[in-house]
Amino acid sequence: MDDLKSILEALVFASETPLTVDKIADVVGSPDKKEIERQLKGMMEEYRQRGGGICLQEVAGGFQFRTRGDLGPWIKKLKVLRSQLAPATLETLSVIAYRQPVLKSDVDRIRGVDAGGALKKLLEKKMVRIMGRKDVPGKPMIYGTTNKFLEVFDLKDLSELPTLQELKELKD
Amino acid sequence: MSYEIKLDVFEGPLDLLLYLIKKNEIDIYNIPVALITDQYLQYLDIMRTLNLDLAGEYLVLASTLIYVKSQMLMPRPEAEVSEDEQDPRGELVQQLLEYQSYKEAALCLDRRLILERDVFKRAYPLGETEEAEADDVTDLELTVFDLVSAFQRVISQMDQEEYLEIKGEKISLADRINEIMEKLVRAQSLVFQDLFEGRGERRAVIYTLLAVLELMKLRMIKVYQAGPFGVIRILLAVEEGV
Numbered sequence: 001m002d003d004l005k006s007i008l009e010a011l012v013f014a015s016e017t018p019l020t021v022d023k024i025a026d027v028v029g030s031p032d033k034k035e036i037e038r039q040l041k042g043m044m045e046e047y048r049q050r051g052g053g054i055c056l057q058e059v060a061g062g063f064q065f066r067t068r069g070d071l072g073p074w075i076k077k078l079k080v081l082r083s084q085l086a087p088a089t090l091e092t093l094s095v096i097a098y099r100q101p102v103l104k105s106d107v108d109r110i111r112g113v114d115a116g117g118a119l120k121k122l123l124e125k126k127m128v129r130i131m132g133r134k135d136v137p138g139k140p141m142i143y144g145t146t147n148k149f150l151e152v153f154d155l156k157d158l159s160e161l162p163t164l165q166e167l168k169e170l171k172d
Numbered sequence: 173m174s175y176e177i178k179l180d181v182f183e184g185p186l187d188l189l190l191y192l193i194k195k196n197e198i199d200i201y202n203i204p205v206a207l208i209t210d211q212y213l214q215y216l217d218i219m220r221t222l223n224l225d226l227a228g229e230y231l232v233l234a235s236t237l238i239y240v241k242s243q244m245l246m247p248r249p250e251a252e253v254s255e256d257e258q259d260p261r262g263e264l265v266q267q268l269l270e271y272q273s274y275k276e277a278a279l280c281l282d283r284r285l286i287l288e289r290d291v292f293k294r295a296y297p298l299g300e301t302e303e304a305e306a307d308d309v310t311d312l313e314l315t316v317f318d319l320v321s322a323f324q325r326v327i328s329q330m331d332q333e334e335y336l337e338i339k340g341e342k343i344s345l346a347d348r349i350n351e352i353m354e355k356l357v358r359a360q361s362l363v364f365q366d367l368f369e370g371r372g373e374r375r376a377v378i379y380t381l382l383a384v385l386e387l388m389k390l391r392m393i394k395v396y397q398a399g400p401f402g403v404i405r406i407l408l409a410v411e412e413g414v
Contacts, residue, residue, distance in 0.1 A: 013294070057291075064293060072290040084289060085277070088183045094278040110270055111228045113184035152287040166271045167280055 018062030060150035092118035100144035101131050184270040185233035209237040323381050348383040364404035
């Protein structure tokens with residue numbers, strides 16, 4: 001069993017995107033997905049207990065090694081910081097995340113401004129994608145979030161988003 | 173009572189409205205429309221004098237507010253007040269509440285451990301994943317529109333008084349173009365904002381912008397910005413090939 005764990009560790013390390021259990025099962029040639037998942041969860045715990053700078057995280061439906069949250073400032077000294085999302089872009093993103101599949105016109109209406117610029121930026125950053133077109137006159141495009149969105153915001157899947165009701169209760 | 177003129181950046185008319193509601197400590201379910209409308213319109217005036225760009229949506233909301241205000245002023249005979257009589261503010265409040273909830277959601281998203289800001293994954297050599305290419309903060313080559321926006325920011329920061337001085341100094345566009353090119357050859361790169369140093373006269377300021385635009389058109393210079401709101405740099409255009 002140690003063998004499998006090492007293989008899993010190596011695979012997750014080498015993967016460029018969060019690695020799913022399905023993909024691992026494919027590569028390893030094993031049908032026992034439950035076992036794979038168990039091993040990975042065990043590894044998550046091991047890394048957590050080790051208390052080092054690297055964590056094994058479950059994001060975007062898969063597993064990924066990441067630096068520990070509080071060590072961000074150190075890495076920022078090492079790397080050039082990438083541009084963050086502007087508030088308008090972030091607001092547009094949250095509307096899409098919660099309302100998907102959604103039309104641009106709906107996003108415009110909710111935000112009270114034209115979301116075109118923000119939408120373009122989100123598409124460029126691959127946080128948002130076109131899911132298709134609505135079958136009504138004009139055939140407007142339908143938007144939704146991507147896996148990259150989940151990866152960037154440390155979400156396992158969309159259900160991890162706090163509901164709008166929960167947010168409201170937190171505030172009050 | 174004087175109004176404190178503090179120009180926050182708003183993400184749109186609804187954002188401005190929420191700000192005013194919060195500032196006045198108003199109950200969103202019982203908005204004093206007259207007060208809010210007046211303050212909102214005041215803000216539009218300020219925005220107009222300082223910033224040349226006011227999205228149409230601000231005006232749309234202004235007219236909505238004025239309309240709602242007029243509705244509130246209309247006398248309503250007591251006898252006709254019924255259960256289903258609409259509060260003229262109703263639709264506006266709904267819209268505000270909806271916008272507010274997504275704004276909250278956005279703040280909540282921002283509080284998470286965000287990739288490449290709080291947590292980091294293994295770095296990949298450039299070019300090996302399309303992801304790496306898409307994410308990189310590359311200097312953006314500016315379009316004319318970006319430059320005009322930057323120009324607006326520059327002049328908004330300038331002392332307004334200087335606009336009123338009428339100096340007799342004659343300066344032609346060609347002169348300004350030559351000036352800039354000379355500076356550029358000596359310095360290799362220039363910062364956009366520096367071009368406006370000490371030039372308070374309106375004509376000089378506009379000529380500087382026109383000179384930059386002309387040079388861009390002639391492809392004699394290239395203009396880059398390191399990410400949104402970053403410093404704008406002007407470089408000599410390098411000839412390709414030959």
